[in-house]
Amino acid sequence: NAGVTQTPKFQVLKTGQSMTLQCAQDMNHEYMSWYRQDPGMGLRLIHYSVGAGITDQGEVPNGYNVSRSTTEDFPLRLLSAAPSQTSVYFCASSYGAPGNTIYFGEGSWLTVV
Amino acid sequence: KNQVEQSPQSLIILEGKNCTLQCNYTVSPFSNLRWYKQDTGRGPVSLTIMTFSENTKSNGRYTATLDADTKQSSLHITASQLSDSASYICVVGWRKASYDKVIFGPGTSLSVIP
Numbered sequence: 735n736a737g738v739t740q741t742p743k744f745q746v747l748k749t750g751q752s753m754t755l756q757c758a759q760d761m762n763h764e765y766m767s768w769y770r771q772d773p774g775m776g777l778r779l780i781h782y783s784v785g786a787g788i789t790d791q792g793e794v795p796n797g798y799n800v801s802r803s804t805t806e807d808f809p810l811r812l813l814s815a816a817p818s819q820t821s822v823y824f825c826a827s828s829y830g831a832p833g834n835t836i837y838f839g840e841g842s843w844l845t846v847v
Numbered sequence: 848k849n850q851v852e853q854s855p856q857s858l859i860i861l862e863g864k865n866c867t868l869q870c871n872y873t874v875s876p877f878s879n880l881r882w883y884k885q886d887t888g889r890g891p892v893s894l895t896i897m898t899f900s901e902n903t904k905s906n907g908r909y910t911a912t913l914d915a916d917t918k919q920s921s922l923h924i925t926a927s928q929l930s931d932s933a934s935y936i937c938v939v940g941w942r943k944a945s946y947d948k949v950i951f952g953p954g955t956s957l958s959v960i961p
Contacts, residue, residue, distance in 0.1 A: 738890075769951075776851065776936070776951030777891075824890055835881075836938075836949070838890030 736760050740825050740839035747815040747846045755810040755842050757825030763837075765828045766808040770794065770821040771841075777824065783808055815846045849874045851939050851952035859958045864927055868955045870920040870937030878940040878947050882911050882922045885934040885954065894922070894935075927959045 741756045759766065767782035769792075779792030783802040797819060799811040808827075812819060825839040851872045860866050872880070879898045883891035895904045895911040897920075903912050908925045924931055937952040 774953055776953050778951070779949075826890075835893045835896065836891075838892070840890050841888070 738825055738827055738837050738839040740823075740842050742842060743840070744843045745845070747812070747844065749815060749817060749846060751815050753812050753815065755812075755823055755825070755844075757808045757810065757839060758806050759808075759825075759827040759837070760806065761827060761829070761837065762805060763827035763829050764805070765830060766802065767792070767826050767836075768798070768800065768808070768810045769824045769826060771824060772821050780810065780823075812844075817846045820844060820846045849939075849941060849950050851937055851950050853935075853937050853952040853955050855955060856953075857956040857958070859960060860927055862927060862929055862959050862961050866924050866927060866957065868922045868924075868935050868937075868957070870922070870939075870952055872918050872920070872937070872939045872950075872952075874918075874939045874941045874950060876942050877915060877918075878942045880911075880913055880920050880940070881938045882909070882920075883936040883938060885936060887933070891936055924957075929959050929961065932957060932959045 738759045764785050768780040769777040771777045778794050780798050781800040783789045786805050789800050823842045826836050828834045828836045854869045881896040882894040885891040894906050894909050897904050897913045910923045913920045934954040934956050936954045940947045940949045
């Protein structure tokens with residue numbers, strides 16, 4: 735049972751480059767989300783989706799795009815990477831709204847130089 | 848403004864000892880409170896989840912308490928083990944429109960030493 739799978743685990747980008755963080759879940763969860771985790775701060779919500787074809791902005795959406803074409807996949811796109819986007823990114827999913835248990839991926843470490 | 852605060856920021860204890868981590872929140876309308884454990888380099892993993900009507904919940908050596916009146920929660924770890932070394936995150940759920948939303952605390956970093 736894979737749960738929530740994120741790739742890549744580590745990535746170094748140059749300022750201005752674009753990239754996509756991949757996320758897939760095999761639990762048939764409706765709700766998926768992306769968070770970033772920075773030192774000394776709680777996880778902050780970037781974007782979320784309540785089902786295929788439906789996405790919405792979270793707390794810190796600027797500089798990121800998402801799409802949800804299938805229930806399983808929820809990729810996060812960095813449009814033009816900036817050093818401020820250096821962070822650890824976590825994809826998560828839950829059955830229904832996040833009132834239920836949230837399952838997290840293993841994280842993606844991104845450094846923008 | 849909805850906020851979640853945790854204390855202490857970090858804690859070092861000897862193996863076998865007990866400890867208690869604190870979480871204070873100003874979240875409304877309150878829906879639920881969870882504790883997560885995050886090992887270094889890994890994603891957070893759920894330990895407990897409590898709703899408004901629950902004031903205690905256990906998961907093995909972990910016991911969470913909730914006082915919804917004072918908006919405080921604690922996570923008590925009994926007979927600590929080296930594997931308990933991790934960050935413990937308090938997560939508070941609140942309801943907006945038809946969906947629950949969550950806000951994460953900054954975490955308490957626990958180190959258990961031999």
